[in-house]
Amino acid sequence: MTDEVVKADAELRDGAPQAALEVLTHYLNEHPDDPRALTELGKVNASMGRNQAAAIFFEKALRHQPHSLEATKGLAKIKLRDDPPQATVLLSDMVKRYPRDVQAWVDLGVSYDLQGQYVPAQAAYRTAMGLDPMKVSAQSNLGLSYVLSGQYAQALEILEPIAAAPDTTSSRVRANFALAQYLAGYRNDARNTLMQDMPKAQANIVMASFSKFRTRPYAAQ
Numbered sequence: 001m002t003d004e005v006v007k008a009d010a011e012l013r014d015g016a017p018q019a020a021l022e023v024l025t026h027y028l029n030e031h032p033d034d035p036r037a038l039t040e041l042g043k044v045n046a047s048m049g050r051n052q053a054a055a056i057f058f059e060k061a062l063r064h065q066p067h068s069l070e071a072t073k074g075l076a077k078i079k080l081r082d083d084p085p086q087a088t089v090l091l092s093d094m095v096k097r098y099p100r101d102v103q104a105w106v107d108l109g110v111s112y113d114l115q116g117q118y119v120p121a122q123a124a125y126r127t128a129m130g131l132d133p134m135k136v137s138a139q140s141n142l143g144l145s146y147v148l149s150g151q152y153a154q155a156l157e158i159l160e161p162i163a164a165a166p167d168t169t170s171s172r173v174r175a176n177f178a179l180a181q182y183l184a185g186y187r188n189d190a191r192n193t194l195m196q197d198m199p200k201a202q203a204n205i206v207m208a209s210f211s212k213f214r215t216r217p218y219a220a221q
Helices: 003-013 017-030 035-048 051-064 071-082 082-098 101-113 120-132 136-148 152-164 173-184 187-194 202-216
Strands: none
Touching: 003 035, 017 035, 017 101, 035 071, 051 071, 051 120, 071 136, 071 173, 082 101, 101 120, 101 136, 120 136, 120 202, 136 152, 136 173, 152 173, 173 187, 173 202
16 A cells, blocks of 8 residues: 555544545546555545545446455445445455455345345344354344344344443444334333433434334334
């Protein structure tokens, strides 16, 4: 990796994407086909919410380095938002080439969930958990997938321990648990779970939004 790409990556990690963008733009003027720089530019644009630009840079990087793990991951993350079937294609190929990449298995599961394909989604999450039993996102998304497929008892069983664990800091985990509680009929418990992260008035608004999950798929996170 060139010094400029290293510098840009450091700027991005320090929360200065604009500085990273300037470094990479200058460097790519002279080295337009550097796949690492293109990948880094994709990451910078993604961090700034410029997903279309990010996808273009990731795709350019993959044209020069077809098996780039970082570029594939970056592109797959964007496709999860706007083209889940394409994300599944990318991630299925990725787990074949990198079968021990835990996050790739989690993302593959999410791509299936977004298409309502809960059985393969749950299989992907279990594979991730087999590789890293402590991976909270794999457990949380498996529980959410159970919710989406109507398996509320299984969802509660897997989500309750991680939602209650003292080292669980993610409000998303507790939101998934609250959704499982709500759909399983435990409305007051769901409200109490949400109120660990928000005031009662906001919890009530979130509770009202939960009713739509009975009739249409929920976007897994």
